[in-house]
Amino acid sequence: MIDRFVFRHLRGLSRKSHTIPISRQDRVVIFSDIHFGDGSDNDDFAQNGPLFHYVLENHYLPGNYRLILNGDIEELHKFSLKKIIARWRPAYRLFEQFHQQHRLTKLIGNHDYDLSFKKRKPLGIPIIDACTLDFNGNRIFVFHGHQASPFYRVFQPLSSLVVRYLANPLGIKNYSVAFNSVKRYKLEKRIYDFARQEKMLVMIGHTHRPLFESQSRIDTLKARIDKLCRLYPRVGPHKQKEIELRIKEYLGELQKLLLKKRKKRYMESLYSEDPIIPCLFNSGCCIGKKGITAIEITGGEIELVYWIDQKRPSKYFARKDHLPIQLNNSDYWRVSLKKESLDYIITRLKLLS
Numbered sequence: 001m002i003d004r005f006v007f008r009h010l011r012g013l014s015r016k017s018h019t020i021p022i023s024r025q026d027r028v029v030i031f032s033d034i035h036f037g038d039g040s041d042n043d044d045f046a047q048n049g050p051l052f053h054y055v056l057e058n059h060y061l062p063g064n065y066r067l068i069l070n071g072d073i074e075e076l077h078k079f080s081l082k083k084i085i086a087r088w089r090p091a092y093r094l095f096e097q098f099h100q101q102h103r104l105t106k107l108i109g110n111h112d113y114d115l116s117f118k119k120r121k122p123l124g125i126p127i128i129d130a131c132t133l134d135f136n137g138n139r140i141f142v143f144h145g146h147q148a149s150p151f152y153r154v155f156q157p158l159s160s161l162v163v164r165y166l167a168n169p170l171g172i173k174n175y176s177v178a179f180n181s182v183k184r185y186k187l188e189k190r191i192y193d194f195a196r197q198e199k200m201l202v203m204i205g206h207t208h209r210p211l212f213e214s215q216s217r218i219d220t221l222k223a224r225i226d227k228l229c230r231l232y233p234r235v236g237p238h239k240q241k242e243i244e245l246r247i248k249e250y251l252g253e254l255q256k257l258l259l260k261k262r263k264k265r266y267m268e269s270l271y272s273e274d275p276i277i278p279c280l281f282n283s284g285c286c287i288g289k290k291g292i293t294a295i296e297i298t299g300g301e302i303e304l305v306y307w308i309d310q311k312r313p314s315k316y317f318a319r320k321d322h323l324p325i326q327l328n329n330s331d332y333w334r335v336s337l338k339k340e341s342l343d344y345i346i347t348r349l350k351l352l353s
Contacts, residue, residue, distance in 0.1 A: 003190060006148050006190060006194070007194050010194050013130050013147060014132065014141050016129070016130075017128075017129070017141065017143070018128055018130075018131045018132070019131070020066070020105065020134065022066075022134065022135050022297065023135075023136075024299055024300040025299075026297070027063060027298045028065060028068060028296065028298070029065045029066070029068070029295070029296050030068045030283045030295045030296075030297075031068070031069055031286060031294050032069075032071055032109075032144065032204070032206070032282075032283045032284070032286075033071070033109070033205045033208055033287065034052070034073045034286040035073075035286070036075055036079075036088045037078060037079050037087070038079045038084060038086075038087050039087040042078065043087075044075070045075070045286060047289075048286055048288070048292050049091070051307060051309050051332055052286055052292055052307075053090060053091055054332055055292075055307050055332060056091070056094045057094055058328060061097060061098065065296075066098075066103045066104075066105070067095070067098045067104050067105070068105045068107070068131065069105070069107060070107050070142060070203070071107050071108055071112065071143075071144025071145070072109030072110065072111040072112055072144065072205065073106065073109065074111070074115065075111055076113075077111050081115075085123070095125060096123055096125070104125065105128070106125055106126065107129065107130060107144055108129055108144065109205070109206065110144065112127075113146075130142060130147075133297070135297075135300075135342055138200070138346050139200040139201070140200070140201045140202075140203060140297075141198075141200055141201065141202045142202075142204075143204060144204065145187065145191065145205055145206030145207060148187055148191045149187055184207045184209060187206070188207060191280060192277075192279065195277075196277045196279050199279075199349060200279065201278075201279055201281065201345065201346070202279060203281045203282070203295065204280070204281070204283075205285065208287075209282055209284065210282055210283065210284035210304055210337070211280055211282035212281060212304045213276070213338075215276065217257060218254065218258070221250050221254045224250055225247055225250050225254070228243050229247070277348070278345045281295060283295040283304075289312075290308055290309075291307045291309055291312070292306075292307045293337075294307070300342050301340065301341050301342060302340060302345065303338065303339040305335065306335040306337055307333070307335075308324065308332070308335060309332060309333075310331040310333060311331055317333075322335050322337060323335075
């Protein structure tokens with residue numbers, strides 16, 4: 001019953017969404033869950049502010065990217081809009097430049113939902129519910145993700161009050177999907193089932209967990225370990241030593257991730273016993289301890305990227321795969337986590353759904 005109600009709402013959201021045609025020559029970057037605050041110790045975005053600003057100003061703006069801000073840009077559950085804009089005005093100026101060049105799309109989230117009731121939006125930048133990227137007639141449906149929860153659909157105004165005046169002062173965080181693995185899994189599975197049924201790619205944020213082709217980091221690690229095990233007997237002794245070291249690294253990371261999982265039934269992120277359909281993507285968030293994640297679409301390929309700060313320790317600086325690439329001579333580096341052809345993903349989606 002709940003799924004039917006949500007699916008009907010998402011279909012309507014998709015039909016009414018703003019369509020943006022994109023080709024192989026176009027460049028798109030999608031950020032979600034920035035959570036602009038007031039710059040205080042209670043502002044989760046504060047530590048990544050300089051990194052985010054530098055990447056926008058020195059990579060995406062001059063690189064002619066279309067910028068899609070997929071919800072929860074302002075953290076209105078905790079801070080006033082006036083304080084947010086005053087603190088992060090340089091970032092808003094960059095948004096204005098994208099907007100003036102017709103390269104900005106700003107979507108609503110649950111933490112900045114109150115903006116939908118304001119006639120005058122921050123700095124005059126329009127905010128819409130969702131958008132659809134049209135790639136050669138194939139739909140890529142982009143929305144924040146809270147719309148798939150019946151709770152947010154019905155109780156959103158009440159939720160904002162509870163978070164601001166009760167949960168936040170008491171330091172309660174598990175009210176959010178991002179801090180609750182059970183809620184996160186259920187929401188992702190519901191959206192995955194919708195995308196599979198509609199045979200289209202869906203791009204969300206909201207859960208703060210990066211997903212690529214419907215797979216989490218755990219799924220990706222397992223697949224890479226299996227691939228290396230198959231390769232091992234077919235290579236020479238020198239290459240085998242490299243494979244052994246890489247498998248050891250992957251196993252170590254996998255064990256750490258599995259130890260974090262408290263609910264065994266939600267340990268796996270696979271949403272079906274059937275072959276996983278590559279229909280669900282998540283750009284992650286901009287409030288990570290090590291850096292920020294985003295999804296890029298360039299040259300007909302889709303890529304999950306991770307921007308990190310050299311001043312903060314990161315495993316990627318010590319590994320041979322996913323080598324970081326420095327941006328100019330700054331402290332900021334770009335890591336390509338996963339990359340695939342859109343044609344290949346769309347073909348798999350059509351044939352396996």
